[in-house]
Amino acid sequence: MLTSMRNAFERIRWTQFSDHVVVFVFASSLYAAVLYNAGFHTPFLRALLGLVILLAIGFYGYLSRAEWRTAILAIAFVAVVLVSYGFLREFSYDGLNYHGAVALALDQQTTGVIGAHEISGMFWAEHYPKAFEFFAYTAHVLTTRFNSGKSFTLLLSVPTLVCLAQVFRSAGHSGRTALAAAVVCVYNPVALGQITTLYVDAAHYYCWTIFSVNLLFAVWKRPYSAVQLGASLVLLIGSKMTGPVFAGISILVIFAAALVAQTRHGFLRSHRKVFGQLAVWSVVAVLIVGYSPYMQNVLAGKHVFYPILGKEKLDILSRQASPHFLSMNPLHRLVLSYFSLPSNCTYCAGAEPTFVPSKEHLRAAFVALHTADTRFSGFGPFFGAMLVLGVIAMFGRKKDANIVKIYLLTTLVIVLLHPQSWWARYVPMLYAAPLLAAAGFSNSRRIFYAIIALGLLNSLLAAASVAGYIMLKQAHYINAVASVHDMCEQRPLTLPPSIMNWQFDLRDDNFHMTRNGAPPEAECAVNFDQLMIMKK
Structure with a gap:
């Protein structure tokens, strides 16, 4: 039995499997983006658009000569992940605020059923890129379940795993060792904290990784996936405002390295295919998936990255840590953050890194790892040691690892240029830097294995923290839902004004929300914010 399963998996074309998953995420995002940006809300237009996209996917499968085992496994994987996520519930602040607002707003527009509840977070939903919210x-x-929409992070983790394993294999590591290193990079504490939520930082990092690795392979004349290169670029630009910057840095660094190492005569001609792909997919990213907010900002006379930049920009970071900490230079903040204990805060205006490993601080550090946006030392307690080993490894003299070295250089340029690189959620790619340094510069297997072991310890601690939190919160939610059922029976719910869009969860449990114009006697008022408060 085990032998037959192993033989079956050996026949799977994992690059093609990754193609299918990335295409599904891209097509799903594209479908809702066109509905949102073009105003296609009638049933006929929605059905027509869906049919066109399905035909395009089928045509792509025909052109790519999709292997049937690989295609079936990809379809099964996507289906299982979508259905499974439908049974989870969203509890994160941003997830139940502006991340969930887009799906709720689109549902209102397409069904024509306007609820009596104002959707919270719509300002940020309208002015932030939203590729994954479209998904x-x-x-x-x-x-039919809103929470299935959280599956984009787990779906994209597999193509990212395949890409990073190829990077480590290019440095001479065995398939198993490369896979272990890739697992550490992909399922890092930031990703594990967000994998059950609507937060997009980890998925954004996955898109950057898929894009950068395929671009690197394309420029260095190695086998690469053109569909992954293009689709991940669209998702990268269309998911966060750092996307265009990250993509631009990757393009500049990779082509600059190629210009130094390769023959300059005919350089542009030899890479014209890649330049053409980047141009076409960038247009799709900005004019279709990213029309809101990029083009809307420009047409409204605002900065293209409003509300983050421009004359009317809004300050969203001054309350995320103490003024003393934020006044330090970026490199100083980075070092202090990642060599401290993991810690988070509710009211963060005076927050500082913690260094004393007292019993209370260690307990708080473990609890902090479950959050989707851990403030300090968000990569776990052993990441500082990983960084030290990575720096030691860079004094090695390993040759013939150019792919890893250029990818590491791209990573470091992004991290060092990002003004908030102390906050792990903004630079998840930094977690891979110690492993890339060891793979690219050192011949010592012990250093590489030690970094893998420390990374796995971080991930295990984060996974345990996340699992404990989800079990506690899910059990509390089930009890709250049961009490609402007893109180309201079949009457539609009326929720008080709240920053949390609880209808995102409650509608998945078959509750009906009050509609505009409904008679007051048919309503059931429920303060779900109060019901979801957990006592320590």
Whole structure:
């Protein structure tokens, strides 16, 4: 039995499997983006658009000569992940605020059923890129559950795993060792904290990784996936405002390195295919998936990255740590953060890194790892040791690892240029830097294995923290839902004004929300914010 399963998995074309997953996420995002940006809300237009995208996917499968085992496994993987996520519930602050707002707003527009509840977070939803929020709506259409929309992080983790394993293999490591290193990089504490939420930082990092690795392979004349290169670029630009900057840095660093190492005569001609792909997919990213907010900002006379930049920019970081900490230079903040204990805060205006390993601080550090946006030392307690080993490894004299070295250089340029690189959620790619340094510069297997072991310890601690939190919160939510059922029975719910869009969860449990114009006697008022408060 085990032998037959292993033989079956050996026949799977993992690059093609990754192609299918990335295409599904991209197509799902594209579908809802067109609905949102073009105003296609009638049933006919929605059905026509869906049919066109399905035909395009089928045509792509025909052109790519999709291997049937690989295609079936990819479809099964996507289906299982979508359905499974439908049974989870969203509890994160940003997830139940502006990340979930897009799917709720699109549902209102397409169904024509306007609820009596104002959707919270719409300002940020309208002015932030929302590729994965678009995906969340399409997932809801496919499964009838809003929470299925959280699956984009787990789905994209597999193509990222395949890409990073190829990078480590290019440095001479065995398949198993390369896979172990890739697992450490992909399922880092930031990703594990966000993998059950609507937060997009980890998925954004996955898109950057898929894009950068395929671009690197393309420029260095290695086998690469053109569809992954293009689709991940669209998702990268369309998911966060750092996307265009990250993509630009990757393009500049990789082509600059190639210009130094390769023959300059005919350089542009030899890479014209890649330049053409980047141009076409960038247009799709900005004019279709990213029309809101990029083009809307420009047409409204605002900065293209409003509300983050421009004359009317809004300050969203001054309350995330103490003024003393934020006044330090970026490198100083980075070192203090990652060599401290993991810690988070509710009211963060005076927050500082913690260094004393007292019993209370260690307990708080473990609890902090479950959050989607841990402030200090968000990569776990052993990441500082990983950094030290990575620096030691860079004094090695290993040759013939150019792919890893250029990828590491791209990573470090992004981290050093990012003004908030002390906050792990903004630079998840930094977690891979120690492993890349060891793979690219050192011949010592012990250093490489030690970094892998420390990374796995961080991930195990984060996974345990996340699992404990989810079990406690899910059990508390089930009890709250049971009490609402007893109190309201079949009457539609009326929720008080709240920053949390609880209808995102409650509608997945078959509750009906009050509609505009409904008679007051038919309503059931519920303060779900109060019901979801957990006592320590």
